[in-house]
Amino acid sequence: MYKEKENSWFKGGYNFFDTYPIRFCNIVEKIFSDDMPEIFEFHASVQKIQHVIVNLCPTEPWILPNWVILEHKTAAFLDKLKEIRVRYFPDATIHIGINKNENEHIVETIDYAVSVEWMKVYKLDAKYPQDDPVILAKVILGVDISFNKDTISQGVVILDAQTVSAVYDNCILGNQVNSRFIALSGTGLKENEIINVQLGTSIEKMFKGRFKEGIKYRVFVNGPLRGNEITDLSQRIDWSINNIVALDAMDRNIMFPMFKSNELALTTNILGELRRCIYCNFCDDICPVDLEPALYYHSYGRGEKHKARLYNLGKCIECGLCSFICPSKLELLKIIKECKALDK
Amino acid sequence: MKKLLKPIEPILSKGFDRVESFIHTHRSVKFLFGSIFGAFEGLVRGTKETTQTQPFIRNNYDVKRFMGAVLVALVIGWVFPAIYFYGWQCVISKLIVSLIIGVFVVDVLWAIIAREEHISEGGFVSCLLVPAILPPQSPLWLTGLGAAFAIIFRNVMGGVGNNLVNPAIFSRLFLTICFPSLLVTGYQTPFVGIPDLHSLRYGLDAVTHATPLTAFKTSGEVASFLSLLFGTAAGSLGETCRLALILSGLWLIKIKVVNWRIPVSYLGSVLVLSVFFSLVMGKTVAPPLFQLMSGGLILGAFFMATDPITATYSQNSKWIFGAGCGFVTVLIRNFTTLPEGVMYSILLMNLLSIPIQSLMVKIKYRI
Ligand code: SF4
Ligand code: SF4
Numbered sequence: 001m002y003k004e005k006e007n008s009w010f011k012g013g014y015n016f017f018d019t020y021p022i023r024f025c026n027i028v029e030k031i032f033s034d035d036m037p038e039i040f041e042f043h044a045s046v047q048k049i050q051h052v053i054v055n056l057c058p059t060e061p062w063i064l065p066n067w068v069i070l071e072h073k074t075a076a077f078l079d080k081l082k083e084i085r086v087r088y089f090p091d092a093t094i095h096i097g098i099n100k101n102e103n104e105h106i107v108e109t110i111d112y113a114v115s116v117e118w119m120k121v122y123k124l125d126a127k128y129p130q131d132d133p134v135i136l137a138k139v140i141l142g143v144d145i146s147f148n149k150d151t152i153s154q155g156v157v158i159l160d161a162q163t164v165s166a167v168y169d170n171c172i173l174g175n176q177v178n179s180r181f182i183a184l185s186g187t188g189l190k191e192n193e194i195i196n197v198q199l200g201t202s203i204e205k206m207f208k209g210r211f212k213e214g215i216k217y218r219v220f221v222n223g224p225l226r227g228n229e230i231t232d233l234s235q236r237i238d239w240s241i242n243n244i245v246a247l248d249a250m251d252r253n254i255m256f257p258m259f260k261s262n263e264l265a266l267t268t269n270i271l272g273e274l275r276r277c278i279y280c281n282f283c284d285d286i287c288p289v290d291l292e293p294a295l296y297y298h299s300y301g302r303g304e305k306h307k308a309r310l311y312n313l314g315k316c317i318e319c320g321l322c323s324f325i326c327p328s329k330l331e332l333l334k335i336i337k338e339c340k341a342l343d344k
Numbered sequence: 345m346k347k348l349l350k351p352i353e354p355i356l357s358k359g360f361d362r363v364e365s366f367i368h369t370h371r372s373v374k375f376l377f378g379s380i381f382g383a384f385e386g387l388v389r390g391t392k393e394t395t396q397t398q399p400f401i402r403n404n405y406d407v408k409r410f411m412g413a414v415l416v417a418l419v420i421g422w423v424f425p426a427i428y429f430y431g432w433q434c435v436i437s438k439l440i441v442s443l444i445i446g447v448f449v450v451d452v453l454w455a456i457i458a459r460e461e462h463i464s465e466g467g468f469v470s471c472l473l474v475p476a477i478l479p480p481q482s483p484l485w486l487t488g489l490g491a492a493f494a495i496i497f498r499n500v501m502g503g504v505g506n507n508l509v510n511p512a513i514f515s516r517l518f519l520t521i522c523f524p525s526l527l528v529t530g531y532q533t534p535f536v537g538i539p540d541l542h543s544l545r546y547g548l549d550a551v552t553h554a555t556p557l558t559a560f561k562t563s564g565e566v567a568s569f570l571s572l573l574f575g576t577a578a579g580s581l582g583e584t585c586r587l588a589l590i591l592s593g594l595w596l597i598k599i600k601v602v603n604w605r606i607p608v609s610y611l612g613s614v615l616v617l618s619v620f621f622s623l624v625m626g627k628t629v630a631p632p633l634f635q636l637m638s639g640g641l642i643l644g645a646f647f648m649a650t651d652p653i654t655a656t657y658s659q660n661s662k663w664i665f666g667a668g669c670g671f672v673t674v675l676i677r678n679f680t681t682l683p684e685g686v687m688y689s690i691l692l693m694n695l696l697s698i699p700i701q702s703l704m705v706k707i708k709y710r711i
Contacts, residue, residue: 020401224400247401249394253360255353257390261404268394272406273386275464276505279652280410281603281659294657295705310711320399327406328505334397 010135012288013127014321016225020266022061022185022192028068030179030196031206037178037198040239042167049089052157053136054081054164057099059128060223062245064183066102068194069161074108077161078119080168085118087172089157094119095140099126128225129288129319133158147317160242180239184210187266188217188246197237203244204233216249218268225320275328283322283332289315293322293332300335308339316340360385379455383463411465413601418472418582418647421592425575425585429534430480431545435581438475438487446471446491454499466504470494473512473648476582477640477687478519479530481552486526490515509694510654513687531555531578553578556638557683560630572637583643593646602650605662606669610645611636613670621678629678641673644686654694661697661704668693668700 056066070077085094096113098106100123113119122140124130130139137145137156145154159167166177178199185192189210197206203219211217220227221235224245250267254260257271264271283293296308313336322332367374367381386408395402426435447467455463474490493515501507520527533553535543556567556577571577575585583589596602618632635641649655649669656665669689676685705711 218394218400220400226398228398229400251392251394253357253392254390255357256349256388258409259349264390264404266401268400269402270391270393270395271402271404272408273391273462274393275407275462276503278407278410278505279655279657280601281652281657282600284659285600292658292705311705311709318398323397324399324401325403325405327403327410329402329406331397333399 009125009127010130010139010288011290012286012321013125013129014286014324015125015127016059017061017126020061024065024183024185024192024194026067026194028181028194028196031198031201033198033201034205035200038200038236038238040166040170040177040180040199042163042171044088047152047155049092049152049157050155051141052085052089052092052094052159053140054094054096055131055136055158055160056102056105057097057124057126057131059126059130060225062183062185062223062243063131064162064181064194064242066099066105066161068181068183069165070105072104074105075112077165078109078112080172081119081164082116083172084164084167088167092118092157095122096120097122097124097130097136097140100124101126128321129317132288132317132319134317135288147315162242166239180237180241182206182237182241183243184246185243186217186220186245187248188212188215188219199237199239201237202234203230203237206237206244207233207246211246212248216251217246218249220245220247224268225324226318270329272327272329274330277326277328277330280327282325282327286321286325288319288321289317291316293336296336296339297330297332300339305339305342308336309342313339356388360389375459376456379463380452386462408465410601411469413596413599414469414647415465415472417592417596417601418469418476421589421647422476422582422585422643423472425588426476426480426581427544428539429536429575429584430532430581431535431543433545434480435475437484438478438581439472441484441488442471442475442491443468445488446474446495450492450495451499454496458499462503464504466498467495470498470511473582474515476643477512477516477580479527480532480581481530482526486519486523490519493518505653507653508698509691510648510651513648513691513694516687517691528558531558531580533578534576534584536576555579555683556634557630557677560634560638561681561683564627566631566634567638569633569637572634577638579638580640580643583640586637586642589642589646593642596646596650602646603652603655603659603662605659606650606655606666607645609663609666610649610669610673611641613667614641614674617671617674618678621674635674635677639677639684640686644690645669649690649693654697656697656701656704658701658704658708660708661700664700664704665693665697668696 081094085092096109096119098109106123109121113121129135133151134145134147136158137143145151145156151158162181169175170177179196180199181194181196183194190212218229220229221241221244223243224247248267250269254264257264277294277297279294287293291312295311299305299307316336318333320333326332363381367378423435451463451467471491474494475487478487478490494511497514498507498511529552531553559565567577573586593602593607597604615632615636618635621629622632649666656662672689672692673685676682676688
């Protein structure tokens, strides 16, 4: 079954593909671990699953793109999905959300979906944070699930393309899966690349010879928006790592920054002076779940952290867009996390 | 531009570094000139700070750009038309006096005395607004005094971001109280026609003329719609050419610096209420279209009521804020002895914005 879901976008959000276009080199290099590679494991849940969402709509440009997994063989991918469904989620409907700009995948998926009734296809707008579990469930299923809680316990399984194909290889074909694709990108690297790396390889080995020379870089696992910074490069790759971004730190004064947007884009420079909130409404315009982050900032500034909870704080999905957009460069997400921590 | 600046970049950068280290090693120099240096450096040099918490990338848009857009809109909206109508000698001299006294004297002195870290670009916006809301024939010292009041007042309240009411309007109120005669007279007919050198320099030789709203109050005379739209009717220096103000205001709305809800609700409520009063009371109140286009309403609705700091924050309360401004404006214009009420209405609603905001937030979140 095919379902057009184009007009049920959420309010707010931000299209990062326009601001930070990243092109990956389409040769995939293979990297082997020095030690015994770890093995991918999949545990089927005991609970009865009603809905499986397959997310084919990455919304950050540094995330592993769909073509790496699908390899222009969308139908084959959907066949795998069919077998997984038969084995693990026999009663579930499979919802496939695809980036609406990827025409090839959409056409083939729709062709496939018209003949089966357990599959639904949705064209999604690739604006961040469309691929967040809370937003996906809201846009596709129309249900509200709570943030930071296991989605399976709420009856929804969310899979990405790579997990689908690993589950198929591992559980259906019985092969051992011990490697995964990782997207490496950012202004700190010579080239944006996709590599196929064995689980357990150290990040240091993976990045060998890839950093630009003569600059100070910072490394982020799973993207600079929601991911974490790592300083210890001996950390090992596991299945949860989708991409690694190395950014130019840019911790120096730049002359005439107004003419250098390109040079400064995708660096960790804060790009402006810290000021007071000017009530510009940028933060609530961009918030995907319709909150007003400046209210938290003002509660916090008055020393009334506990009051932030009154303004639907629990609904925040910690996407970080409010901090990203704030022209006064306020650390809104940090404040939100502090106020949330008070709750527990 | 970028290429042109390339060769001087390293020299400038080194110069800044040297001055910076000099200032930081000499306490008394830092005390006196630190903030001026900081402000100047902020104009040409980016920041050094990097992000320390999620998200680790930030948008390339800061308060400077935000204020810069307002400045550009103000220059297009009133400075250029005013030069055409009143001659550059009148306009430019007032602007220079206002900016020098407001930003370079008062703000800098304040930064030194109060040991404020920053001289911010918000002062430029206020100082560009002060001459716009004074009559064209007002003396230069009045403009200077107005700018000084505006900046002192804003700083006393805690600087940009903490000011409860619009500093430019507040200083105009202050001047009205101190020098009422200067602000009631001093309106002149703008120059109309093909400009020659003389008119571009001096405008029309000072013929005082009542503003359309005053004329209506005294004799019931209604100025034509077109003269109001294009700015050939008398008025404050910056409020006459409504066409340019509307266009630049729309541009600000498009780039999201100005929230569209406020002008829409402000102008809409003025229209609705004046239609209502016209129907009820007939000719004693000004006709709706005339009310919409006369006085400082367009300037106020697009540039002063929308000042994000003094308006309310939540989107819903912006409707109430704008409608309140419109209500008070119509009341003052039609039922008091004052001919114009835009200034007072914005001031009043600025003060009311905090209770409105907290009430609306309480309703929204059901607290
Ligand atoms: S984006 Fe920043 S400056 Fe603007 S209203 Fe929100 S917190 Fe205030
Ligand atoms: S971090 Fe929370 S409050 Fe900020 S934009 Fe995202 S969801 Fe909204």
